[in-house]
Amino acid sequence: MASVANGGGGANGGNKVFSLRLQYYCVMAAVVVAVMVLSLVLVSPAAMGAVRENLGSVVAAASSAGGGVRGDAVVAGEATVAAERELEPPVVLFNFGDSNSDTGGVAAAGGIRIMPPEGRTYFQHPTGRLSDGRVIIDFICESLNTHELNPYLKSIGSDYSNGVNFAMAGSTVSRGVSPYSLNVQVDQFVYFKHRSLELFGRGLKGPVNKEGFENALYMMDIGHNDVAGVMHTPSDKWDKKLREIVGEIKDAIRILHDNGARKFWIHGTGALGCLPALVVQEKGEHDAHGCLAKYNRAAQEFNKRLSDLCDEMRLHVKNATIVYTDMFAIKYDFVANHTKYGMSATASKHAR
Numbered sequence: 528m529a530s531v532a533n534g535g536g537g538a539n540g541g542n543k544v545f546s547l548r549l550q551y552y553c554v555m556a557a558v559v560v561a562v563m564v565l566s567l568v569l570v571s572p573a574a575m576g577a578v579r580e581n582l583g584s585v586v587a588a589a590s591s592a593g594g595g596v597r598g599d600a601v602v603a604g605e606a607t608v609a610a611e612r613e614l615e616p617p618v619v620l621f622n623f624g625d626s627n628s629d630t631g632g633v634a635a636a637g638g639i640r641i642m643p644p645e646g647r648t649y650f651q652h653p654t655g656r657l658s659d660g661r662v663i664i665d666f667i668c669e670s671l672n673t674h675e676l677n678p679y680l681k682s683i684g685s686d687y688s689n690g691v692n693f694a695m696a697g698s699t700v701s702r703g704v705s706p707y708s709l710n711v712q713v714d715q716f717v718y719f720k721h722r723s724l725e726l727f728g729r730g731l732k733g734p735v736n737k738e739g740f741e742n743a744l745y746m747m748d749i750g751h752n753d754v755a756g757v758m759h760t761p762s763d764k765w766d767k768k769l770r771e772i773v774g775e776i777k778d779a780i781r782i783l784h785d786n787g788a789r790k791f792w793i794h795g796t797g798a799l800g801c802l803p804a805l806v807v808q809e810k811g812e813h814d815a816h817g818c819l820a821k822y823n824r825a826a827q828e829f830n831k832r833l834s835d836l837c838d839e840m841r842l843h844v845k846n847a848t849i850v851y852t853d854m855f856a857i858k859y860d861f862v863a864n865h866t867k868y869g870m871s872a873t874a875s876k877h878a879r
């Protein structure tokens with residue numbers, strides 16, 4: 528959602544405070560993500576089971592520590608465990624998204640040199656993320672014991688052995704509205720897959736092999752910019768627009784499935800109406816927590832349709848596991864219960 532221009536910190540005092548507030552939001556969102564990953568393990572074994580199955584033994588090994596280590600490995604000690612790890616297939620992820628999961632794609636594509644202090648809270652250098660710290664995909668990679676996912680368009684120092692991040696800040700699901708809309712990201716994936724398998728076909732080492740693509744997790748975290756855009760159209764068009772957006776996501780899942788994807792992890796949008804940038808810029812009715820009610824209703828309506836789509840596709844798409852994750856509930860809880868996550872009441876008053 529946030530634009531690149533918001534990332535650099537303002538020259539005057541007001542902007543500085545504003546960018547600090549954004550930073551708080553990003554950092555705290557990151558904390559919430561970590562909590563989410565944890566709570567998925569604790570609260571929803573069924574949902575986590577699907578991912579675990581998809582990601583094979585790496586996740587299983589991490590989550591079953593204490594109970595699930597096989598007896599022979601325990602007796603033989605660490606050397607055997609290490610040897611077994613070597614044989615485990617690497618975790619492979621392909622992510623499609625917007626700024627919520629961009630790990631430097633727009634910066635690389637646009638040749639944008641983002642300056643410090645971007646990156647200060649974790650990487651200690653600018654990374655092109657629209658956050659001073661990590662974004663959700665970084666936490667997911669960490670929880671799966673794999674290195675961070677490199678942007679598709681990052682030409683220097685990229686390692687795609689654990690997959691590719693196609694997410695680009697500002698991207699939409701809707702075609703033609705943004706240069707790297709979801710259908711373009713999916714085309715890029717198909718291109719990447721062909722080139723990678725072509726290398727293996729010629730006896731060379733490509734970044735991801737056939738099994739890697741088959742077992743990979745295909746993630747989507749996109750739609751925020753679309754839903755925000757819908758709010759700027761006449762309300763009698765909203766239903767049709769939301770239907771079109773969800774229809775595009777359906778097409779994307781289908782094309783990925785036709786190209787061998789079997790494990791899907793789909794995020795709904797967050798609490799759009801609580802984004803500080805929107806709260807500051809837009810007028811309208813506020814809810815009990817200072818968020819724009821209209822935007823949150825639209826986000827929830829979109830999420831409901833997306834969740835219904837996942838239910839529907841689970842029935843009709845062969846051999847696929849499709850997990851829908853309610854990001855709205857997670858992020859809205861963070862705002863509503865901010866004190867639980869270490870945010871003071873003063874900070875919340877300023878964020879209005």
Ligand SMILES: *[C@@H]1O[C@H](CO)[C@@H](O)[C@H](O)[C@H]1NC(C)=O
Pocket residue numbers: 845846
């Ligand atoms: C589903 O997966 C099983 C096991 O991998 C395979 O034998 C079967 O052919 C698959 N079915 C379809 C329709 O792809």
Ligand SMILES: *[C@@H]1O[C@H](CO)[C@@H](O)[C@H](O)[C@H]1NC(C)=O
Pocket residue numbers: 856859860861863864
């Ligand atoms: C805030 O936290 C309480 C207690 O954990 C919970 O019942 C409630 O649903 C949370 N509020 C939101 C908006 O998530």
